[in-house]
Structures are given as C-alpha cells and as structure tokens.
Amino acid sequence: MTSDHINFRFILPERVIPVLRNTLVLLENHFDLSIDDESTNVITISESPTSDIQLSGKFIHIFQQMKFDHLQVFEKEPLIYCSNGKPDYLGTCAYMVHYLQEYIDDEESFDELARFRYEKSYQYRFSCIKENLVLEYLIMLKNNCTKLQSLGRKNISTSIWASHDIDSLYHNHLPELKTAIWHFRPDQILSILTRLHRDPDMAIFEEILEIDQENSIPATWFWLANNAVFNSVSGRVIENANYQITEQRVKNLIAGIKRSEATLGIHKSLGCSNISLERDQIDSCININRNHYLAGKLPELWAEMEVANIEKDATAGFSGAMGFRNSYGLPVRPFDPRRNHPFNIIEYPLHIMDVTFMNQGLSPGEAELEILTFLRKHKTDCQISVLWHNNYFSDIKYPGWGAVYKSIINYSKQNT
Structure with missing residues (x-):
C-alpha cells in the first residue's frame, strides 16, 4: 500500500x-x-x-x-x-x-x-x-x-514528563534540625541555624524550579486544597495536606510556580466530595488532576472529572511498582466500556515515583540504577511520567533522593 x-x-x-x-x-x-x-x-x-x-x-x-x-x-x-x-x-x-x-x-x-x-x-x-x-x-x-507492512516508522525519542505532588510542607526548619541533631551532624546543624531566616519550602521550590528550567522540563505541581484527615475503611487515619491552601506563605509558593513555565494541578484529596470546588480553591484555570495517594477507581474518577470539565489526569500508576499500568508509554484517551465510548479525558499515566523505591527499601543509588535501566530500555515512543515529591529534595531529611531526580532529568536532556 x-x-x-x-x-x-x-x-x-x-x-x-x-x-x-x-x-x-x-x-x-x-x-x-x-x-x-x-x-x-x-x-x-x-x-x-x-x-x-x-x-x-x-x-x-x-x-x-x-x-x-x-x-x-x-x-x-x-x-x-x-x-x-x-x-x-x-x-x-x-x-x-x-x-x-x-x-x-x-x-x-x-x-x-x-x-x-x-x-x-x-x-x-x-x-x-x-x-x-x-x-x-x-x-x-x-x-x-x-x-x-510498507508503512514508515516515526522517529520519536522518549521524553520525560515531570511532576511534583505537594503533600506536605516543612513550614519551618524544625524537621531538618531534629534529624541533624538525631544523627549528631554539627555541620548540618550549623547550616540550618545560618538560614533560619529563610522559608525552607521556598528554598526547596527554587531548587526544583532551577533543575526543571535548566533542563527545559515543564513540570506540573499538584496541590491539595483539603487539610482534613481521612478515615479509611480499615479505620486508618490518613493525612491530606499539612498546610492551608489559603494561607499567604502557600500563596507565595504558588505564585512563584506560576511565574515560571511550570503548570499547576489539583491533587484531589482523600474524601473529596467536590473536585470542582477543590480546583477553584487553588486556581480555577487548572485543567489536570492527580489523586492523593493515587487513590480511587479510575473509571469513577474519569467520570467525575468529565462533570468538572477537567480534561487531563495523571493518577494511573501503581504505587508499588515502576512501569506501565496499561502496558503503554504514551498518554491515551481511555475508553468507557459501560457507555461504549471514550472518556473526554486524556490520561497521563504515572511510571516512576520516588516513594515506590523507598517503600521497597532501596537506597538512592539502587533506585537510580533501576530507573536509568528502565529509561535506557525505553529510549523511544514513550512519554515517561516521573513524580518526585518536594519533601525529598531535603538533603538533611532525605539525603541522596534529590540527586536521583537530578540524574533522571540530566539523562533525559542528554538522550533526547
């Protein structure tokens, strides 16, 4: 043909x-x-x-x-x-x-x-x-x-789609200071004391934005609008945000993101009864969601998003494993077999998440090796979604994990 x-x-x-x-x-x-x-x-x-x-x-x-x-x-x-x-x-x-x-x-x-x-x-x-x-x-x-058989093959290099879920903020230097004291690190204690006047979250956000911008990564930042705790069906109490989306320091952080080339997203909370309301509390122009904890059944989520006119989702990943939840490497418009037509949603599946490797007990070096091996295997025809939480860029609280993200982004820049 x-x-x-x-x-x-x-x-x-x-x-x-x-x-x-x-x-x-x-x-x-x-x-x-x-x-x-x-x-x-x-x-x-x-x-x-x-x-x-x-x-x-x-x-x-x-x-x-x-x-x-x-x-x-x-x-x-x-x-x-x-x-x-x-x-x-x-x-x-x-x-x-x-x-x-x-x-x-x-x-x-x-x-x-x-x-x-x-x-x-x-x-x-x-x-x-x-x-x-x-x-x-x-x-x-x-x-x-x-x-x-005669069709030509498109030459598509794999790209990285980065995101950062803002589940919690440090608010002050106390968490890092406690860690430095616990491990008896005078150098870290001195470093913290010399920057007590600075907002620790602002410093972390600036570091992340610098990494993303230097490597031309237009990352998406997902925010929680709900700070109420959630009681799961098993009785477990789970935290949503540890911050108020309306407080001024949080607004300042969001404003800094908006001034960059990054995108804002809604991190739909556990127990959310109105996704539109949560979106509007952050920014009414938001057009992408990811559920907190990757919670919920996907078909119900997509149907809810259609009603709210939120056209993109980034929830579909397995929290316990790196890879492809739908065995495919590009965003898709999922099909609804119940109504027998496609959802009016584009799904950006999640492939790589920092917490996955932490829960597996891997060191930052071991996680980096696994991730880079995965990326080398899928050099073409993919848009690999990488989620790295803001908290894990603290070298005192989580040493080495911010460097893993940098390695991922650097690899992407050198190979696309």
Whole structure:
C-alpha cells in the first residue's frame, strides 16, 4: 500500500467497533498513516482468518459480556489468541491500553483506598510491568498485516514528563534540625541555624524550579486544597495536606510556580466530595488532576472529572511498582466500556515515583540504577511520567533522593 490514508472496515458486532476504533488511532502515534473513513485503501477486520486483520471471538465475547478478569482473558501469556491459534494483537491492545482489567467487581482486587492492587494485575502475574507491550503488539499488528507492512516508522525519542505532588510542607526548619541533631551532624546543624531566616519550602521550590528550567522540563505541581484527615475503611487515619491552601506563605509558593513555565494541578484529596470546588480553591484555570495517594477507581474518577470539565489526569500508576499500568508509554484517551465510548479525558499515566523505591527499601543509588535501566530500555515512543515529591529534595531529611531526580532529568536532556 503506497498511500498513508487508510480506511478500516469492520465486519463485526456493533458493540465492539468503537473500542477498536479508539485503539487503532494509536497506530498514528508510531507509523506514517492517517485513518480516513473516505479512503479507498480498505483494511477489513473480522473474525475470519481471511480478513486483513483477524479479531478473536474471545475478545468479542469478553467485551460484549463485560467479563474483564485477566485470569479469564489470558492463559499462559499476556496475549489473546484466535480460535485458529493466531495472535489477536488488536484485541489484546484494546484490553490493555484501556485498563479493562480494572473493570471488575472483585473487592479483593482493590485496597482500602479503592486502588487496583498491583498484585492482582496481569502485569504482576506475568512479570511484565516494565514492558511496553501495547507498542510491541502494534508493531506485530503492522508487520502481520500485508497492507500495513510498507508503512514508515516515526522517529520519536522518549521524553520525560515531570511532576511534583505537594503533600506536605516543612513550614519551618524544625524537621531538618531534629534529624541533624538525631544523627549528631554539627555541620548540618550549623547550616540550618545560618538560614533560619529563610522559608525552607521556598528554598526547596527554587531548587526544583532551577533543575526543571535548566533542563527545559515543564513540570506540573499538584496541590491539595483539603487539610482534613481521612478515615479509611480499615479505620486508618490518613493525612491530606499539612498546610492551608489559603494561607499567604502557600500563596507565595504558588505564585512563584506560576511565574515560571511550570503548570499547576489539583491533587484531589482523600474524601473529596467536590473536585470542582477543590480546583477553584487553588486556581480555577487548572485543567489536570492527580489523586492523593493515587487513590480511587479510575473509571469513577474519569467520570467525575468529565462533570468538572477537567480534561487531563495523571493518577494511573501503581504505587508499588515502576512501569506501565496499561502496558503503554504514551498518554491515551481511555475508553468507557459501560457507555461504549471514550472518556473526554486524556490520561497521563504515572511510571516512576520516588516513594515506590523507598517503600521497597532501596537506597538512592539502587533506585537510580533501576530507573536509568528502565529509561535506557525505553529510549523511544514513550512519554515517561516521573513524580518526585518536594519533601525529598531535603538533603538533611532525605539525603541522596534529590540527586536521583537530578540524574533522571540530566539523562533525559542528554538522550533526547
């Protein structure tokens, strides 16, 4: 096929066509083609082995019946097969990229914050959390379809999308001073005493902004508008913000961010009853959200954001593991199988988070090695989302962790 304008024609039940259309658009991210319903270059998609692209009866069944448990979808590997043994790359991509494994009613698959458990995912089952499987399968789909084989491949270097969740502020130098005294570090004690007149948070924010700006990283800063504690279903008391979004010193910090090239976001709080109200308390122009603790079920969150006219989300990551929650490295418009059309939301999945490595007991050096290995593996076709909390830039309280972030950003600058 010489033309890059392609018309996909479906000989399938109407119910499954919209999700397939929403999946096929991903081809435009990586190959030189344009999907055009008026084009005479037709590619047929059906259950028939003689069609240009064969879709499995299994995918049709699970989608029509809304039976998305990966234990029933995948057998020995994370790939759906047709009845004749042919891999169903398209159906598998649709299942993975739209988070369909999370549309289940099994309470055991969600934790006390309604987060989908990593241990209940197919990524955990098949040890494939660090694999960009959707990209791999799109390439296989293209290579196995005669009419797509001549398509050129786009040259897309991986970029870093950085963000900083402002869960808490230091307010004063006391936390660092306590740490320095506890470890009997006279040099650190003296350093703290000589800068008591400075707001410690302002100094940290200026450091982060300098790192991001020097490396042309347009980071997003997510703020909490709620400082009330949250009681989880297990009875655990969890803190939201330890600051008041309306206090002047916080306003000064936000103003400093707005003067830079950075973006403001809402960090939807635990127990939030009105995401629009929380957004407006920070800045009514905010158009991106990330849930505090990455809490909640994604479909319910996206539906709530649609009502609030917040068009971007950055919640979809696993707090317990680095990698791809939907097996794909670029932002996507997730599909809603309940309403059978896409959400009016762009999801910017989270891939790398500082707390993940701390909870795993890794040192800063060990975490840096894991992260850089991951980045080297995915040099192309990704927008890697990196979350580094403001607190962890304190070299007294969290020595070495700010340097890991710098290393990530420097690597990105040198390799893009």
